Amino acid sequence: MTEQFDIVIAGAGHNSLITAAYLGMAGYSCLVLEARSIIGGDTMTEELTLPGFLHDTCSTTHAIFLQSPVWSKQELPLAEYGLEYIHADPASHVVFPDGTYITQWLDIDRTCEEIAKFSRKDAETYRKMMTEWRSVSPIFNNIRYTPAGWSKPLAEELATHPMGGIWLRRQALSAWDIIHASFEDWHVKSWLLWFAEGTMQPGERPGTGTLAYSFVGGRQRNGWVIPKGGSWSLPQALRRIVEKHGGTILTNQPVNRLILEHGRCVGVETETGEQFRARYAVVSSIHVKHLVDMAPPEAWGETFLYGAETYKPGRSMFVTHYATSEPPLFTVAGGTLPVVGAGVAQTPERQLRISEHFQHGTVGMDAPVLLVLTPSVEDSSRTPAGKHMVKVISVHPYELREGPEQWDTIKTEVAARDLEELRKYAPNLTDEKILAAEIRSPLDLERINRHNWHGSCHGGDLSPAQVETLRPVPGYAQHRMPIPGLYQTGSTTHPGGSVTGGPGRNAAIVLLKDLGRDFHEVVHS
Structure with a gap:
């Protein structure tokens, strides 16, 4: 040229x-x-699977993007050029190994009622947590949307906030430090840890303290936000x-x-x-x-x-995409629930063991922790009429003891184990409901897009x-x-x-x- x-x-x-x-x-x-x-x-x-399944x-989800000046102030007129967001409600639905669950709703009162099934004290702590995060999140958001080193130091920014000293400590702690100290019931702890690790960071790592608030807070505020189409x-x-x-x-x-x-x-x-x-x-x-x-x-x-x-590289994802004849229907009191964003959280101890698998290059298939996304529940434009598309995500290391090429040998087994776990909570998703599947290991993610170095999409x-x-x-x-x-x-x-x-x-x-x-x-x- x-x-x-x-x-x-x-x-x-x-x-x-x-x-x-x-x-x-x-x-x-x-x-x-x-x-x-x-x-x-x-x-x-x-x-990825069949024609018409997008x-x-x-x-x-684009939950963080909604808080960016790019979108919130329409610095770029994206809405004018066709971008539209769907605020899914329920915001999320997370299940536990004993068959219980927490459904998060945009109405915080309903969310707190869900938490109160396990602990009324934890429900009130959560409400306070969301209030405190909303008051301070603009400071952290401003840092995100300012070139590194161009904003005032965080301590100086927080000095203007009435709880600035507390937040300076909180952001330096780990998300698990905060969750474990603030809540009493293990289900609630597991629920919040599942959210905190949503950006592929270990919840026990110092410096992740704000993740105890931000990820769950974003869903509480905006739902499981997905772009239409x-x-x-x-x-x-x-x-x-x-x-x-x-x-x-x-x-x-x-x-x-x-x-x-x-x-x-x-x-x-x-x-x-x-x-x-x-x-x-x-x-x-x-x-x-x-x-x-x-x-x-x-x-x-x-x-x-x-x-x-x-x-x-940090943590890497393992993803299976399904074309289905119906969405996962999670068993709840009085019936079933289809939802855009769902999770299998297991126990806090199981979630914290994920870091060990990355340290040792092993694949932990016992009680997998899952993120299950079904955008077609709210956006029918994504699939042929009456059909659905499901994405099941687990977190596994790219570097295996046997080398990353081992993923080509074991990925079908890992995908089957993830699906088996999901079916415990959404038993309707039987083999005849699955029309096609596409499995992508951390190695596959790198092959498809070189920027996903070592399977990291972040x-x-x-x-x-x-x-x-x-x-x-x-x-x-x-x-x-x-x-x-x-x-x-x-x-x-x-x-x-x-x-x-x-x-x-x-x-x-x-x-x-x-x-x-x-x-x-x-x-x-």
């Missing part, structure tokens, strides 16, 4: 497209190159905005080399040898583990190379060593890479994985500043 663009962006996940949309609004011509045949990265929806390949509805709306502002998106264009001239990144080269050049900057969402191979080592410097070398671990000003590498957390002219966005940058839009918005803020533009003036012009 001989045409030159102002900005060339490698990758068409939702964060890259958000960056492109803001830059387009500012008047810059953007070219977005996507390696796969479909845009969206891990916000994709595809016919499965979300990775993300399904599937997760790909977000990148499709973003595509329309990018193209409205003159941007171009090309698929089947895997980038494998950065073009450097006089030490500056001036473009990219694809696997076919085609080159695309940028007048002002190149933006990458390529995983940093792969990005460092696209330029000579001396271009990166020792610090960045060490940071990439020591970058950890861009890598969110340990204390890989958050905020340390993500992806200390000294390079503000989206500017060691190579002049090269910027990074996507889940390997602050605030990390999940569908937040934060990395895309933050990268746009930084790049626009470097181009002499004010982000807020662009948004409000």
Whole structure:
């Protein structure tokens, strides 16, 4: 391609497209190159099982995104361009091995009634917990949507809050520390721990304290939020905005080399040898583990190379997609319940043992902890009339003792065990109700999308060593890479994985500043 663009962006996940949309609004011509045949990265929806069954390949809920300025303030007019959200109620339904359950409703009184079945004290503690989280969450949300290191230190931000000192301690504790100390009944503890680990972080890890509040609080506030039509509805709306502002998106264009001239990144080269050049900057969402191979080592410097070398993947998912003739019907008092977001929480002790499997490279098939998603309960556009699509997720290590290739041998057995466990609580989902299935192990997730390095759909671990000003590498957390002219966005940058839009918005803020533009003036012009 001989045409030159102002900005060339490698990758068409939702964060890259958000960056492109803001830059387009500012008047810059953007070219977005996507390696796969479909845009969206891990916000994709595809016919994985049978024609007409639209499965979300990775993300399904966009709960955090609803709190982003991108959506909440419509900085990008996504609603105008076709994006619509469904607030599923019940918000969630989580079952326990003794046959009991907690159904979470948007009406907090109803949720507290569910908790009170086990402990009235815990129900009141939960109500207080939600109130306290709502009062402080805007502070944490502001940090998420500000480039790393650009906001005031957390202690300074919290100093303005009447419970600031308490929250400073809470965020440094583990989610399990808070849950275990605050609640008395094991069912309630297990329920909250199941939510806390929803972002693929170990609940017992120090620094995860806010996860005891945020994940369950998001569902309590908005329900199990799903985009109508599937997760790909977000990148499709973003595509329309990018193209409205003159941007171009090309698929089947895997980038494998950065073009450097006089030490500056001036473009990219694809696997076919085609080159695309940028007048002002190149933006990458390529995983940093792969990005460092696209330029000579001396271009990166020792610090960045060490940071990439020591970058950890974190937890990985095992996913089975089903096309079915009916949804899982969970047994409840007085009948059955279909629900968009459900879980098999087991006991707190079983959930805490997941970390041991990652440490030892083993697959724990006893009493699997599950997330079960059935968007077709609320969104009939996802399947043929009267049919449903179900996604069953468990958490297992990519690195097995026998090597990751062992997944090809055992994945059918693991999927069968997960389904067997689900059937204890939704016995209607018999073999004749299952029309087709697609199994994706952590190894498969990496094969399908290279960004899912070692099966992580969240861009890598969110340990204390890989958050905020340390993500992806200390000294390079503000989206500017060691190579002049090269910027990074996507889940390997602050605030990390999940569908937040934060990395895309933050990268746009930084790049626009470097181009002499004010982000807020662009948004409000």
